[in-house]
Amino acid sequence: MKNLEYFIWDFDGTLFNTYPAIALTIVNLIKKIYNKDLNFNNVKELCQDSLYSCFNQISKELNIDREKLQQEFTREYSNTKESEEPPFSGAIEILKFIKNKGGKNFIVTHRGKKTLYKLLKYYKMRHLFEDIITHEHGYPKKPNPTSFLYLIEKYKIPIESILSIGDRDIDIQAARKININSCYFNPNGKINHLADLNIRSLIELKKKIKP
Numbered sequence: 001m002k003n004l005e006y007f008i009w010d011f012d013g014t015l016f017n018t019y020p021a022i023a024l025t026i027v028n029l030i031k032k033i034y035n036k037d038l039n040f041n042n043v044k045e046l047c048q049d050s051l052y053s054c055f056n057q058i059s060k061e062l063n064i065d066r067e068k069l070q071q072e073f074t075r076e077y078s079n080t081k082e083s084e085e086p087p088f089s090g091a092i093e094i095l096k097f098i099k100n101k102g103g104k105n106f107i108v109t110h111r112g113k114k115t116l117y118k119l120l121k122y123y124k125m126r127h128l129f130e131d132i133i134t135h136e137h138g139y140p141k142k143p144n145p146t147s148f149l150y151l152i153e154k155y156k157i158p159i160e161s162i163l164s165i166g167d168r169d170i171d172i173q174a175a176r177k178i179n180i181n182s183c184y185f186n187p188n189g190k191i192n193h194l195a196d197l198n199i200r201s202l203i204e205l206k207k208k209i210k211p
Contacts, residue, residue: 001181001197004209006157007098008148008175010166011109013048014185015095016119018085022047025077026054033072036062048168050110078115082122088187090202095128097206104130104155108147108164111135130155142166143173148180163197163209 012018023044030036038058046054055073059066095105105128109116113134120126131151133139139147148164151157164175165183172195175182183199184192191198199205 001163001209003161004163004181005103005161006106006155006163007103008106008108008151008162008164008180010168010171011107011111011116013167014088014165014171015091015107016085016087018119019044019047021080021084022051022077025080026058026073029069029072029076030058030062034062034064082119085119087123087125088202090206092123092125092128094202094206095125098209099128106130106151107132107134108142108151109134110141142168142170143177145174145177148174148178152178165205169194 009015012022023040026043026047027038027040030038043054043058046057055066055070058064059069098105107116107129109132111134113132113136116132116134117126120129131154133147133151137147139150152159152162159178159180162180163183164171164180165185166172166175167185169192172182172184172192176194181197182195183197183205184195185199185202185205186192187200189200197205197208199208
């Protein structure tokens, strides 16, 4: 794909490999407080779908209060070390590649500002992004494309020069709703047939774009 200048990135599972640490926090929390054993891989898969649905399903299965579970998770998760949630291989390289070519990187995520900026600071990546949209901005969650439209309007971005990159179906759906190019990232090789691009590594994306 050519003539791409603006890149809208999802955060969890796209730029940063955070799902393992999130899932482990939940598994350990349930064991410690409720003395129940959960399958790590199953919890990780639920997290990839959405953290809200993960809490919802676990609370129903174990008959525990969802809000309380979420509060306990937030407290436990805050102790996670930055080294346990690294960027994916190639993430920093491709972000620098885009910026050095005159392109602009953005983040649109459901994650909160505090933990996001904590990770960006630790890995010295904040300067690689033009703007960042987090949970605190209050936009509807993807697949609603309102947060994308905000960036497009604010930076006067031509639709044809955007690529949105994400690891979930909702990322692709949000892009398609406003007719912008989309890229589906899945290290295991899963394909999203609605995406314009499918990649297994971020280095692979570098080979496909010429910002």
